[in-house]
């Protein structure tokens with residue numbers, strides 16, 4: 001349960017479609033204590049993630065998978081270590 | 092100067108502010124940041140209320156401002172907003188600053204001259220852009236109050252300010268926020284994205300004085316990087332042929348192909364094709380008739396956040412009659428557009 005699989009989706013280019021992907025992977029234990037706690041919080045109460053700003057469009061969100069659970073979190077609520085873990089690729 | 096980053100959640104900031112391992116100065120700054128974040132949130136709530144009130148009552152107001160202010164900020168590769176103000180963006184030696192500033196001014200002119208709209212909110216709202224957001228950031232967005240542009244990674248994408256349609260697209264999200272107030276999922280989400288593509292493309296055509304035949308109808312052609320082009324991707328989306336192989340983000344072409352939970356950048360395909368079909372069926376300049384019908388449908392009726400594509404189609408059909416009662420060809424073109432996608 002230590003591995004986190006991350007996929008960044010959305011944006012004006014529509015990441016997550018057939019040709020454009022943004023993925024990353026990291027160990028929860030590699031994150032700072034504060035980030036680990038933030039991630040635990042996100043998984044514990046995925047419905048309590050701060051909502052996107054009114055009117056906002058084209059922002060990224062992140063699908064974070066731990067074990068069998070996947071949550072989708074708007075970029076503004078994702079710790080920077082997770083945001084920085086992804087790499088954009090063409091397929 | 093205290094850190095005023097709005098990205099870190101307040102509970103994390105509060106926790107850090109109580110962390111004895113951090114210096115007293117830093118802890119004080121974190122407390123200040125929580126306070127500033129709180130004030131910003133309050134400000135945003137007030138802005139949201141104002142949006143609703145102005146949308147409901149704007150019809151009777153007289154517009155005074157002649158041209159909106161346009162401002163530019165440099166994030167200097169951080170994700171802190173808005174970044175450092177650029178004092179003279181018009182003559183900046185930084186291409187991203189100059190492009191964002193100049194193109195935003197042109198979008199303002201486009202909305203003013205073509206649709207008689209005074210800026211994003213039709214009340215002269217300042218048009219604010221931040222460039223160099225993040226590191227090699229492959230995105231541009233509207234955050235509810237301003238435009239944000241990344242530099243691109245230089246491989247898949249180049250600087251997002253290079254796309255005039257991208258700039259028109261982002262700004263139009265602001266127009267939608269201050270008019271129809273469409274949600275960002277389901278039918279409304281697809282419509283929201285499509286409206287930004289339609290007006291982004293129209294702006295690009297208007298800038299180059301292209302009629303519907305001359306226009307390429309591509310979205311994002313000017314931001315594609317070498318690696319994407321090498322694989323044959325010439326654009327993000329093609330309004331004329333949403334499912335084409337040269338699209339980096341190929342889309343459905345029929346309303347019936349939209350699936351629940353689909354990203355709005357994909358469900359915008361059918362209404363994009365409807366707009367393209369209406370424009371090319373009628374001919375001439377996209378913004379002269381069909382663009383007016385779409386604009387009327389977007390701004391003429393107050394907010395409808397959960398509008399369906401079917402309802403929007405009905406509104407444009409009605410709008411064609413209302414705006415051009417003596418021109419049956421306009422209605423016929425709009426009708427042909429929606430029929431093409433099964434609506």
Ligand SMILES: [Zn+2]
Pocket residue numbers: 012057058260264284287
């Ligand atoms: Zn968009």
